[in-house]
Amino acid sequence: MAKLHTYTTKVVWTGNTGTGTSSYRDYTREHEISGEGLPGIPGSSDPAFRGDPARWNPEQLLLVSVSQCHMLSYLHLCAVNGVVVTAYTDEPVGTMTETAGSGQFTEAVLHPRIEVTEEAMVERAVALHHDAHKVCFIANSVNFPVRHEPQVTVKTSSAGSQPR
Known part of the structure; x- marks a missing residue:
């Protein structure tokens, strides 16, 4: 019988610059990836899609x-x-x-x-x-x-x- 494994993580968007997603250029793609008891990973989108090259995509x-x-x-x-x-x-x-x-x-x-x-x-x-x-x-x-x-x-x- 197959053994089931379940994984949970958390992704929190941190790119609201004040007006949310009022337009495509009015927010950043920055976010934080975390899991219980784990260090956070700074994330963004690929720079080709307006992301931060200093963060993981x-x-x-x-x-x-x-x-x-x-x-x-x-x-x-x-x-x-x-x-x-x-x-x-x-x-x-x-x-x-x-x-x-x-x-x-x-x-x-x-x-x-x-x-x-x-x-x-x-x-x-x-x-x-x-x-x-x-x-x-x-x-x-x-x-x-x-x-x-x-x-x-x-x-x-x-x-x-x-x-x-």
């Missing part, structure tokens, strides 16, 4: 959610498959197509950079990205393709990592 948050979920799924699979990861960094790129007042993501490409402890782990470390994608809750929830372009390096004792 929904498109960035969607992309980071895909990346976080993949990373957490991947690290779990590495742990249970004997792949020892010592570092993980991702710089994902998402593409959104805007059409007549709307838009949608058309793709996300994850660029995970992983460091493992042994050369013998490299092949399995690369392969586990496919498995992580299959079990990632967020990737299973979006309607656009999520691709992975991983790079795995082996940690060396003192000279750093060597790419594979």
